[in-house]
Amino acid sequence: MKPLNLLLAMVLLCISTLTFATPVDTYEFKSADNQKRALSLAHELRCPQCQNQNLIDSNSPVARDLRLEVYKMVDEGKSDDQIIEFMTTRYGDFVLYKPRVEGRTYILWLGPVALLLIGLMVVVLFIRKQRSQTADAADLTPEQQAELDALLKGSQSEVDDNDKGKKS
Amino acid sequence: MKKLVLFIPLALFLGMGIFLYKGLFLNPQKLESALEGKPIPAFQLEKLETPGEMITQEDLKGQVSLLNVWATWCPSCKYEHPFLMTLTRQKLVPIYGINYRDERAEAIRELRHQGDPYALNIFDKDGRLGLDLGVYGAPETFLVDHKGIIRFRFAGPVDQRVWSETLYPMVKQLQQEAAAEAAASGKTNATGAAS
Numbered sequence: 001m002k003p004l005n006l007l008l009a010m011v012l013l014c015i016s017t018l019t020f021a022t023p024v025d026t027y028e029f030k031s032a033d034n035q036k037r038a039l040s041l042a043h044e045l046r047c048p049q050c051q052n053q054n055l056i057d058s059n060s061p062v063a064r065d066l067r068l069e070v071y072k073m074v075d076e077g078k079s080d081d082q083i084i085e086f087m088t089t090r091y092g093d094f095v096l097y098k099p100r101v102e103g104r105t106y107i108l109w110l111g112p113v114a115l116l117l118i119g120l121m122v123v124v125l126f127i128r129k130q131r132s133q134t135a136d137a138a139d140l141t142p143e144q145q146a147e148l149d150a151l152l153k154g155s156q157s158e159v160d161d162n163d164k165g166k167k168s
Numbered sequence: 169m170k171k172l173v174l175f176i177p178l179a180l181f182l183g184m185g186i187f188l189y190k191g192l193f194l195n196p197q198k199l200e201s202a203l204e205g206k207p208i209p210a211f212q213l214e215k216l217e218t219p220g221e222m223i224t225q226e227d228l229k230g231q232v233s234l235l236n237v238w239a240t241w242c243p244s245c246k247y248e249h250p251f252l253m254t255l256t257r258q259k260l261v262p263i264y265g266i267n268y269r270d271e272r273a274e275a276i277r278e279l280r281h282q283g284d285p286y287a288l289n290i291f292d293k294d295g296r297l298g299l300d301l302g303v304y305g306a307p308e309t310f311l312v313d314h315k316g317i318i319r320f321r322f323a324g325p326v327d328q329r330v331w332s333e334t335l336y337p338m339v340k341q342l343q344q345e346a347a348a349e350a351a352a353s354g355k356t357n358a359t360g361a362a363s
Binding site: 048061065091092 | 269295300301302303304305
């Protein structure tokens with residue numbers, strides 16, 4: 001049993017190291033800050049060749065080149081906006097995981113908010129309607145009220161009778 | 169009136185259904201080109217066949233042309249190749265090649281064996297021009313007008329169908345535009361000379 005456990009542990013260890021296998025580039029950053037910024041940028045940009053991988057995750061040659069391009073631009077002191085501009089002038093908005101706020105993306109950005117507002121409106125209207133209905137129910141004519149009282153009393157005394165019956 | 173209100177959710181559902189259904193038929197492989205309407209990016213690269221001889225974007229101007237990104241490692245390029253040969257034989261439009269991330273010797277050998285449809289071949293070893301063109305795979309074909317403006321990008325192999333349905337109508341139109349412009353400028357030149 002013991003060797004089996006050891007084997008299992010080794011297999012698991014292998015798997016765990018495999019999951020961290022990202023493309024390794026031998027790129028030396030000028031500073032740790034640059035490295036952090038470049039990596040986060042590369043995480044936010046989509047590889048144009050792959051359908052849903054960012055520049056870091058992808059092994060495709062295009063992704064590798066673009067990754068290095070991003071690293072270089074960060075080291076050259078370019079701003080995030082400049083780098084994103086560089087990418088979108090070549091590959092279009094496809095490379096952005098987070099679409100820009102502009103004419104054709106308003107529905108993306110505002111759609112959920114609009115839906116939420118519509119939902120809230122429906123809820124408010126529904127509650128109001130319910131309230132006015134219960135208020136209507138309270139508006140009884142004196143005869144109706146008397147009838148209701150009688151009924152309630154009757155049922156109450158029935159309940160009382162039942163209670164008595166149980167106790168005895 | 170009140171009953172109509174009850175149909176709003178159904179209408180919304182149908183609206184979204186149609187929207188999403190249409191989305192099913194979009195081709196996610198096909199990216200719009202961000203470069204359409206922009207000039208060919210500036211570059212200076214060697215000619216494939218003769219190292220040392222430089223080509224720049226200026227060499228591609230002056231006539232409507234196709235700019236075809238290809239490589240020996242690319243199977244779809246091999247599929248596309250015979251059709252490019254036919255196009256060149258028909259002399260409808262010059263095709264400029266961009267040999268993309270390739271080995272020079274191998275590329276030259278390939279052209280020698282399979283035929284060379286290209287009027288000019290740019291050797292883009294590092295893929296830098298490809299990067300500036302927004303190339304994400306090969307083959308890709310750019311339609312360039314006589315001023316060197318990219319008018320259309322087609323990703324994937326060009327074949328008879330793509331050519332006759334998509335590319336050729338555009339090529340014809342651009343060539344007419346170029347001819348009209350040349351005629352107009354010819355006239356102004358003539359009047360300028362006369363006065």
